[in-house]
Amino acid sequence: MEEATLMGSLIGELEAREAAARVRVEELEVQVAELTARLEGEREVLARLRVTRETVAEVLTELSVQDVEAGPVERVESGVRVVGAVMVPHWREGLSVDVLPDVYRDIVEVVADASSPMQAKQIVPRIGLPAVTGKIEGTRGKLKRLVERGWLVEDQPGRFAPAPRDR
Template identity: 80%
Template sequence: MVSLIEELEAREAAARVRVEELEAEIAELTSRLVGEREVWSRLRVTRETVAQVLAELSGQDVAGTAPLREPVAAKAPVEPEVRVVGAVMVPHWREGLTTVVLPDVYRDIVEVIADASGPMQAKQIVPRIGLPAVTAKIEGTRGKLKRLVERGWLIEDQPGRFAPAHPGSGGESANSRNDKGSSL
C-alpha cells in the first residue's frame, strides 16, 4: 500500500512536469511572438517609407506616378492593464535607459550580473534571483540571458558566460540602493 507521503510526492512530481511543459510552451510562444512583431514592425516601416517617398515624388509632378492608395486603418493594439504571462517585452538598450524599464525578473538578472566580479553562467544566476537550481529554471534563465544579449543589455563574451554590456549605466544595483552609507 502506498503511503500518503509517497502519493503526495508523486502528485507533486506530476504537477512539476506539467508546469515545466507549460513554461516551455510559453517560452516558445513568446519567441514566436517576438519574431512576428519584428516582421510586422519592418513591414510597417517599409510601407510608411514608401508612402513618404511616393508623396514626395507626387509633389514634384512626376508623370506616370500612380496615386497612393490610403492604407487600411489597423486596429490599435489593446494594451493590457495587467501583466500578461508570456508577453513580456524587453526593450532594446539605448543611452539613458535604466533597468527600471525591464520586467522584474530581467531586472534582477541584470543587477546580479552587474554586482558580480566577472562574467556569470545561468546556473550561477538562478539561485541568486531566488529560483531553485533545477534544469528547467536554468534553461529558462538562459533564454532570458540570450534575450538580454540580443537587446543590448548584456554581452556573452564566451559561450554561456554573460557580463554587463554597459557597466555602470544600467541604473543602480540592488546593493547600491540598500547601501545608505556606513560608518566604520
C-alpha cells in the same frame, strides 16, 4: 389486536422515515442545482480565460515575427513599466533597468554586481529560483534575450556580463 397495533406503528414508522428521506433528497437536489449553476459559471470563466490566453499568445507571436521582420521596435520609454506581456526593450541611452520586467531586472542586477562573467546556473539561485534544469534553461533563454537587446554581452559561450555603456 396487538399484531394490528404493531403493524400500524411499523407503517407509521416507515412513513416517518420515508418523509425524512424525501426531505433529505429535496435538500440534496437544491444543492445539486446550486452546484450545477456554479459549475457552469466556472466553466464559462475557464473558457473565456482559455480564449484570452490563446489570443494573447497569437498576438505576441505576431508581434515577435514583426519585430524580426521590421527590426527593433521601441515600445517602452524611459520610466514606463510594462505590466502584462513580458517585453524586453532594446537598450538605448537613458534607459534604465527599471523598464525591464522584474525577473529580467533581477538578472541584469545580479550580473552587474558580479566581479566576473556569470553562467546561468550561478544566476538562478541568486534570483530566488531553485537550481534545477528547467529554471537554468529558462534563465539562459532570458540571458540570451538580454544579449540580443543590448543589456548584456556573452563574451564566452554561456558566460554573461554587463554590456559596456561607452558606446
